[in-house]
Amino acid sequence: MSDAAKPLLRPAAVLVPLLVLCALPLYLESYWLRIGLFSMAAAIGAVGLTLLSGTAGQLSMGHSFFLAVGAYGYVYFSGDPGPGLPPVIAMVLAVLLAGAAGGVFSPVAGRVKGMYLGIATLALVFIGHHLMLTMDGVTGGFNGRSVPPMEIGGLVLDAGQDDLTVLGVPFGAEERLWYFGLALLAFTWFTARGLLRGRPGRALVALRDSETAASVMGVPVARYRSSAFVVSSMYAGLAGVLLALSFRRVVPDYFGLVLSIDYLAMIVIGGLGSVAGAVAGAFFVTALPLVMAKYADQLPLVAAPGSPDGSLGPTEASRYLYGAAIVVILLWAPDGLSGLARRLRPRSRPQPSAPPPDTGLAEPVSTSAVPVATVKEHTP
């Protein structure tokens, strides 16, 4: 609300992490960069889901469907069986396609609320999976399709032949995509914050907390419900594009029900309705299994990938870990990582209109300073 109240801290709080993120490709191996890219893609998708499920209170199990629409949409629009459009245009079209898919579902999304929408969206995952397998010409069937690289202004974001080096570091596919992913994540962050702090965000919060109050305050209930769904699917579409670019191949089996549940886990761990929380949760859920796979041989109790049956692989171990994380968070920090962060620095933000210490005796004087108010304050 009071943006003017924090003069110097705010730019610094944004710039420092941004500089660090921009410098990372100079220092990290491509394995870590790939983890970062997957996490950024997941973060974009999670922000979309937190708008729908966290802010508007509408459960969706169909998020992986819209990720798939975005991913396959991009591959189709930019690829060979397909119009072969410039990648940037293909990306925009893929996002719009995901939005349109959300729009087609909006008669349901506008009328069905909460849990019930969750069940209704389950159907999308199965329909999507079926379509991905059967529409061979577009999706490549079971084996999927390879993803055409992103290209911006002649620079191909791929391990191309042009041997680009920056400060002596060879810039391959991951390094180049990294900045593209960062830009998309920054765009997502910027727009989602605008939505949440603006008129639509308040209307969605009101819908979640009390449909009755929202409607008598002038919010058209069905229209806002379906809009939230469309916006959420567009973020999912964008996430799908970045995922496709990072994987360099899209396959149907990735976009299953488990992926939808992973996204729900991200926003719960991060704290429902919070953009920063969704990003943090996405990094946690996405990066954890990959990091554990990397260090499987050094971790106690965790076997290396491909070990004989009965041993605990890194993927399973990380699933246990984040299952445990969800339980811990639901029990002790129901507002997630974002709520935890808020509680750890409770007094960092100045209260703009903090009342002077009230003795109770000075009351007539203090109220006379306010001409309109004829009501005295009564602090409990």
Next chain:
Amino acid sequence: MNLRTTATARPETPRPLEVEGVTVRFAGLTALDDVSFTVAPGSVHAVIGPNGAGKSTCFNVLSGLYRPVSGTVRYGEHLLTGLAPHRIAALGVARTFQNIVTTEGTVGDNLMLGRHALTRAGFVSSALHLPHAVREQRAHLARAREIAGIVGLERHFDQPVALLSYGDRKRVEMARALCLEPRVLLLDEPVAGMNTTERTAAVEVIRTVREQLGLSIVLVEHDMGLVMRLADEVTVLDFGRRIAHGTPDEVRQDPEVLRAYLGTGADTPGKEAA
């Protein structure tokens, strides 16, 4: 400051609110039976009656949450029955709830929800922080602060509603309704559950907004003292029927009202604070 012009086709001065022959039934139970009354522009009109008389049902009809099986509600030239609640709100009819219904966030967030019908910023312009959306938000935030001042909430403007006392949360509801710049304000038990000082304060607020903003107020209340002091006209309901109607003094003498409140043989209706 004229922030009201953004609303569509809304009458600037209050019009009469006419309730005519409204009947509401829930699965065989008649909650309202052929109820009629007219709220004169700029007046305070109280709807009273024992528990279960149909007062809240009446409010829900006025704000569009219930559709009557027969009868009409008119506001000036607009027919309200059959309109969705958000359209009724856009015409300048705002309400509060008996049990407080606030949303998460600060007092400011709640009041800005009241500005929803008066503002335009959509998903795209808010997401992209377009200049007109930012400007609109700033201007309406300033007005919301002003309204918080009218009800005495300016100190709490940036505090989360959840941390406020009961009486203050009631005021948040009233301020949120006022943020709609309503021409008709429906108050459902505005002082229920308040202590004496909070009550006095609330009565002052109602008087203030009526004088400053010149709106019509429809009031459901159990506190007879408050009704008698504030209301210009009183409609008494009992078991969904209108049993009396008139000025507070007329209603006070009405034998039907005495019977409904106290049973037969009593002399004066006492305080009916539930």
